[in-house]
Structure formats: C-alpha cells, structure tokens
Amino acid sequence: MRSVLVIEDNPDSMEMLAQIVNEIDPEIRVYRAVNAGEAYAAAMKNTMDLFLIDIILDHKNPGDVSGMHFANRIRTVEKYKYVPMIFITALEDARLYAYSDLHCYYYLEKPYDADKAFQVIREALEVPQKKNIPHDVFFRKDGIIFKKNISEVVYIETLKRRQTVYFTDGKLTLPYKPHKEILQELDSEKFLQCSRYAIVNRDFVEAIDTVNKFITLKGGYGQLEIGVAFKKKFLKAIWEG
Numbered sequence: 001m002r003s004v005l006v007i008e009d010n011p012d013s014m015e016m017l018a019q020i021v022n023e024i025d026p027e028i029r030v031y032r033a034v035n036a037g038e039a040y041a042a043a044m045k046n047t048m049d050l051f052l053i054d055i056i057l058d059h060k061n062p063g064d065v066s067g068m069h070f071a072n073r074i075r076t077v078e079k080y081k082y083v084p085m086i087f088i089t090a091l092e093d094a095r096l097y098a099y100s101d102l103h104c105y106y107y108l109e110k111p112y113d114a115d116k117a118f119q120v121i122r123e124a125l126e127v128p129q130k131k132n133i134p135h136d137v138f139f140r141k142d143g144i145i146f147k148k149n150i151s152e153v154v155y156i157e158t159l160k161r162r163q164t165v166y167f168t169d170g171k172l173t174l175p176y177k178p179h180k181e182i183l184q185e186l187d188s189e190k191f192l193q194c195s196r197y198a199i200v201n202r203d204f205v206e207a208i209d210t211v212n213k214f215i216t217l218k219g220g221y222g223q224l225e226i227g228v229a230f231k232k233k234f235l236k237a238i239w240e241g
Contacts, residue, residue: 002050003028003029003046003049004051004052004125005031005033005039005043005050006021006032006033007035007039007051007052007067008032008034008057009035010054017117018030018032020117020118020121024122029046031048035066036066036067036070039053039074040070040074043080044077047187049084049125050083050085050086050124050125051074051084052121053068053071053086053087054087054088055067055088055089071085071087084105086105086108086124088112089107089109135188136149137153139165141173146172150186152167153166153186154168154201154204154221155198155200155217155221156182157198158197161176163175163182168219179193182199186199190203194215194224194234195225196230197227198225200224204218204221213226
C-alpha cells in the first residue's frame with residue numbers, strides 16, 4: 001500500500017491535498033504533519049512514496065522556509081533519495097533551488113488549481129522508485145539483536161500469538177507483532193500477506209494453486225495457505241509485480 005505525507009500548516013489546504021490524494025486512490029495512506037519535526041518523525045516511522053511540502057510552515061516567522069529545510073534533511077536518508085517531492089508555495093525564488101539541489105518533481109504555485117494538482121500528484125505517484133533494493137532488517141529477542149538481509153527472509157508465520165521468521169539458514173521465534181507493523185519494518189514490496197497467519201517473500205514463490213488456495217515455495221521451504229479474504233489482493237500483487 002502506498003503512502004503520502006502532506007506537510008502543511010494550513011488545515012484547509014492540508015485537507016484539500018489529502019482529498020485529492022484519496023480521489024486518485026482511496027487505498028493510499030495519507031499522513032499529515034504541520035511542521036518539519038512532525039514530518040521527519042512520520043517519515044522515519046513509516047515509508048512514504050510521495051511528499052507534498054509547503055515551504056512556509058510558520059507564517060508568524062517572516063523568514064520561514066522550514067519546509068525546504070525538511071526536504072534538504074530527508075534527502076540525506078537513503079530510502080528517500082529518489083522519492084518524489086512536490087513543493088507548494090508562493091515563493092518564486094524557491095523554484096531554482098528546489099529543482100536543482102533537491103530534485104523536486106514539481107512546483108505548484110499558490111493559489112494552485114485543484115485539477116492541475118490532481119494531475120501532478122497522480123503522475124508523481126507513478127514514478128518508479130528504488131524500493132526493492134536488498135537491505136538489512138533487524139529482529140530483537142531476549143535483548144539480542146539479529147541482523148538479516150531481506151533477501152534471506154523466506155516467510156513469517158503467526159501462530160498462538162507468536163511469530164516465527166523463516167530464513168534461508170534457519171528460523172527465529174519472536175513475540176507477537178501486528179502484520180501491518182512487520183510489513184512497515186521490512187520496508188519492501190517483495191513481502192505480501194497471503195493469509196491471516198503469514199507474510200511471504202515473493203522471490204520464494206515457486207507456484208500458486210489458485211483452486212486449492214496454496215503457495216509452493218522454492219528451495220523446499222514447503223507450502224503456505226492463501227486466505228480467502230487475501231486471495232484477490234495477493235494474486236493481483238503477484239501478477240503485477
């Protein structure tokens with residue numbers, strides 16, 4: 001599921017932008033922040049596919065450009081080097097810097113046209129991103145931190161309020177954690193929830209039996225059930241991916 005962060009101190013403008021995003025796709029998660037601190041915290045806790053940034057976030061401060069400072073800071077985070085940014089502001093002199101140094105996708109000048117904003121945001125959400133580059137993920141158990149690359153995670157299964165992570169070289173049983181939280185921590189579109197009990201790495205899917213609703217995994221890692229409620233979304237993600 002895609003996520004968009006709207007950084008805007010004006011409540012009306014914030015809700016208008018959120019509404020435009022939801023008109024494009026109702027399933028997109030829209031996060032909101034009224035200042036750079038809130039925005040950075042949200043971006044670190046979650047993974048964003050697009051930033052909508054008002055450059056001026058404190059109108060009481062005549063020289064405020066804190067939205068620009070946020071953009072400059074977030075570009076130093078590895079996972080956000082290529083994520084599209086759209087700036088929304090009335091500052092004419094911000095344009096050159098935004099395009100050249102921050103690689104801004106587009107610049108909407110206030111007052112902006114809602115139809116134009118819809119078009120620009122929709123196009124930005126279609127920009128390919130480097131989201132599936134193999135990276136490390138960390139698991140903690142009994143005070144010990146285990147580091148694994150996401151390419152080593154085959155699937156994660158939840159049984160009896162416990163989670164077992166199956167790796168290419170073994171397994172690790174951990175305390176329960178919601179699947180939504182696990183997917184956010186894995187931070188990769190390679191992982192898909194296939195039932196109430198399991199998340200699978202699509203790279204290990206060898207075959208899918210759509211009639212009997214189960215997945216056969218590569219490398220002899222066994223089979224996983226496809227839940228009835230998850231079947232349509234799971235198959236769509238597999239075939240489109």
